[in-house]
Amino acid sequence: MAFDTNVPLATNQIAADLTAINANWEFIDPSITTIWIPAVAMIPTVTNGAQAGTNEYATNDIMQGYFAFIKATEHYVAFSLVMPDSWNLGTIKAKFYWAPGDAACTAGDTVEWELTGVGLANDDAIDTATGGSQVITDTVLTGKNGDLHITSATPAMTISGSPAIGELINFKVSRNVGGTDDMTEDAWLFGVRLQLTTNVSITATAW
DSSP, rough: OOOOSOHHHHHHHHHHHHHHHHHHHHOOOOEEEEEEEEGOOOOOOOSSSSEEEEEETTTTTEEEEEEOOOOOOOEEEEEEOOOOOTTSSOOEEEEEEEEESSSOOOTEEEEEEEEEEEEEEEEEOSOOOOOEEEEEEHHHOTGGGSSOEEEEOOOOOBSSSOTTTTTTEEEEEEETTTTTTOOOOOOEEEEEEEEEOOOOOOOGGOO
């Protein structure tokens, strides 16, 4: 880096320090936002709903709420969100936080999680089917039911219904038992983390 000999040494030092910082730090895109939805904020569907439960991890009395998804049949839970007004209406991604429900499971087995959603505007039918879904596969860790499992992000998912700002987004979560999922034991879902882009300016007239 070349220094400007016409400025004081202190200014040159600041420039050098900033160059070093820029070279060693990864800057976060401020337009990317995440939303956490815990299992306790979800509800099971009446038809093929997953089973709600709580578990205390005994050594430190850690309590965890969950929904148990069996392998034999596809089961579901639902949650609803109104996205931030700054949402760019684009695709979203999701990560699933979970653990096997039984120590008898086998490390290396796979579990698949699936998410789908639809946007509803004023006067839309509430009973509208959710649209295209995305699935992510995760592997049972060696700590099995004692370890928290966090999936990779799903591929980008388009919410159906061409949602607009202020609409209600209905989501459904399921264990995709018809795919490569081969863990025979229950899978406990602790929550879902959504990632979206929020780069739209908000004005008072938006309300």
